[in-house]
Amino acid sequence: MQGPHIADKFNFRPVPVSVVTKLLRNQKMKYQSGPDQIPAMLLKISAPAIGKPVARLINESPATGYIPKLWKTARVVPIHKSGDSTLVSNYCPISLLPFMSKILKKCVYTQLRDYYQSSNYLTPDPSGFRPNHSTTTALLKVCNDIQAGMEQGDQTGAIFLDFAKAFDTVDHGILLQKLKNSGIGDHTLTWFESYVSNRSQHVSISGSSSLPHPVTCGVPQGSILGPLLFTLFINDLPNVCKASTVHMYADDTVIYTSKPNLPQLEAVLQEQFIEVEKWITDNKFFLNTDRTVTMLFGTAPKLHKLQNPHLHVRTKIKWHTDHSHFSQISRYVVRPKSILWPPHRKTLIQTLPQTRCPVQKQILPESRGKKADCTTNAYAGY
Numbered sequence: 469m470q471g472p473h474i475a476d477k478f479n480f481r482p483v484p485v486s487v488v489t490k491l492l493r494n495q496k497m498k499y500q501s502g503p504d505q506i507p508a509m510l511l512k513i514s515a516p517a518i519g520k521p522v523a524r525l526i527n528e529s530p531a532t533g534y535i536p537k538l539w540k541t542a543r544v545v546p547i548h549k550s551g552d553s554t555l556v557s558n559y560c561p562i563s564l565l566p567f568m569s570k571i572l573k574k575c576v577y578t579q580l581r582d583y584y585q586s587s588n589y590l591t592p593d594p595s596g597f598r599p600n601h602s603t604t605t606a607l608l609k610v611c612n613d614i615q616a617g618m619e620q621g622d623q624t625g626a627i628f629l630d631f632a633k634a635f636d637t638v639d640h641g642i643l644l645q646k647l648k649n650s651g652i653g654d655h656t657l658t659w660f661e662s663y664v665s666n667r668s669q670h671v672s673i674s675g676s677s678s679l680p681h682p683v684t685c686g687v688p689q690g691s692i693l694g695p696l697l698f699t700l701f702i703n704d705l706p707n708v709c710k711a712s713t714v715h716m717y718a719d720d721t722v723i724y725t726s727k728p729n730l731p732q733l734e735a736v737l738q739e740q741f742i743e744v745e746k747w748i749t750d751n752k753f754f755l756n757t758d759r760t761v762t763m764l765f766g767t768a769p770k771l772h773k774l775q776n777p778h779l780h781v782r783t784k785i786k787w788h789t790d791h792s793h794f795s796q797i798s799r800y801v802v803r804p805k806s807i808l809w810p811p812h813r814k815t816l817i818q819t820l821p822q823t824r825c826p827v828q829k830q831i832l833p834e835s836r837g838k839k840a841d842c843t844t845n846a847y848a849g850y
Contacts (some may be wrong), residue, residue: 475577475768476587477585477650477651477652477653478579478580478650478651478653479650479653479655479656480531480576480579481531481579481658482527483526483527484522484523485519485520486519487523487524487540487575488519488522488526488571488575488752489515489516489519489523490521491574491575492511492512492514492515492519492522492571493515493516494511495508495511495512496508497565498709504538504566504567504568506567506568508589509569511567517644522568522571524573525568526571526575529583530656530659531574531732533655533656533658533661533662534659534662534664535569535572535657535659535662538566538666538670538753539568539572540564540565540568540569540666541565541566541661541667541668541669541670541680541681542563542564542565542668542669542670542688542704543563543564543565543669543670543672544561544563544564544669544670544671544672545561545673546559546560546561546562546671546673547559547560547561547562547565547674548560551611552827561670561671563688563691563694564672565641565691566804568693570692573691573692574692575695575718575790576693576723576776577692577696580696580698583651583691584650584700585695587651589603589650589651589703590699590700596789597695597696597698597718598699599810600647602772603717606717607661608724609715610626610715610724613627613713613724614724614726614765615727616726617726617765617766618765618767620726620727621728621767622726622727622766622769622848623632623726623727623728623729623730623733623739623764623765623766623770623771624724624725624726624733624765624766625723625724625725625726625727625730625733625734625736625762625763625764625779625783626722626723626724626762626763626764626765626779627722627723627740627744627760627761627762628720628721628759628760628762628763629720629721629723629744629755629759630719630720630721630756630759630760631719631721631724631748631753631754631755631756631817632754632755632756632757633684633686633752633754634702634718634719635687635694635698635719636685636686637685637686637754638685638686638687638701639685639751640664640665640684640685641726642701642751642752643664643687643697643700643701644657644660644661644664646700646701646703646740647660647697647700650700650703663693665688665808665849666682667682667683668680668681668682668683669681682706684747686845687701690738695718698719699720701751702716702719702850704720704747705747708743708744708746708747709723709743709744710741711725711735711739711740712725712735712736712740713725721722723737723740723741723744724762725737725740728774728780729796730764730774731777733764733779734779734780734781736760737779737781738781738782739778741781745778746826748782749843757780758773762778762781763779764778764779828837
């Protein structure tokens with residue numbers, strides 16, 4: 469990873485009226501109103517008339533290093549992810565902010581993204597929140613590396629990490645320091661200090677709202693700027709894994725390496741995970757122990773020779789090393805014929821509706837009289 473040129477400090481540039489007018493005109497109607505209750509339709513149809521005064525407001529914020537408090541007040545809508553709908557931990561909070569603040573953050577995002585791209589500061593390891601990247605590119609990268617290891621006669625060990633409430637636990641002090649280290653100028657850093665400070669939110673569900681509550685950490689998930697700041701926050705994680713490969717998609721991270729035998733594999737991953745644990749502690753993150761798993765990949769002959777074909781890595785916290793957790797590894801789909809993955813095929817087929825099982829013959833080839841080590845073809849619905 470290359471850092472930015474020290475002389476090229478990032479500072480905001482004035483946003484032209486034409487850019488602001490275009491952003492107003494392109495507002496999507498599907499967005500719900502934020503705390504200001506200004507409908508997107510009003511901004512869209514009045515864009516030519518209000519473009520100039522709105523542009524003045526937008527440019528005034530970076531110039532003064534100040535964001536109005538209302539623009540930092542979020543209405544949080546809980547979105548159910550999976551599992552028991554009565555458990556709060558199974559919901560993802562989406563922050564709905566005033567539309568004017570969305571315009572401001574889109575302008576900031578564009579300039580900050582262009583700066584990081586031109587300075588080549590961000591590591592190429594993440595596939596999330598990057599142009600021309602997706603879960604598909606993440607899968608291709610990881611699966612290709614696993615297949616390459618098998619073709620060389622190696623076994624590949626992987627640790628799939630899931631950070632608990634990662635977006636919501638980003639420490640503001642650490643984030644500001646990382647922004648400064650990335651080349652953000654002092655005056656611009658003042659704006660980011662205003663951006664993360666004095667934030668508040670209230671939860672809205674079924675027509676009822678809670679009382680406002682201060683937000684002392686985290687980056688808004690409903691904001692275009694939030695994912696970029698999160699990417700910057702975890703940008704230095706690959707630096708601690710010098711003897712392995714790291715690939716990330718949003719807050720999901722996989723650490724893997726290939727070695728000729730299982731003892732060597734476990735030794736390397738054990739050393740790497742110790743460094744990762746230190747990084748987690750230093751950055752005030754927490755592991756989701758229910759979705760952090762290890763996995764061993766290899767050809768059928770290689771795995772059959774092992775008395776215990778499981779990868780074990782010791783850690784200071786308790787987490788699982790079996791194959792019973794499908795939700796985390798489903799982001800990393802493996803296709804080679806030589807990979808034994810029966811537990812996941814079984815788990816996946818049980819979750820598919822009976823009326824939508826043309827894919828069953830691909831996932832469980834034994835159901836049509838063929839051997840279980842045929843092509844694994846799992847599709848993750850993300």
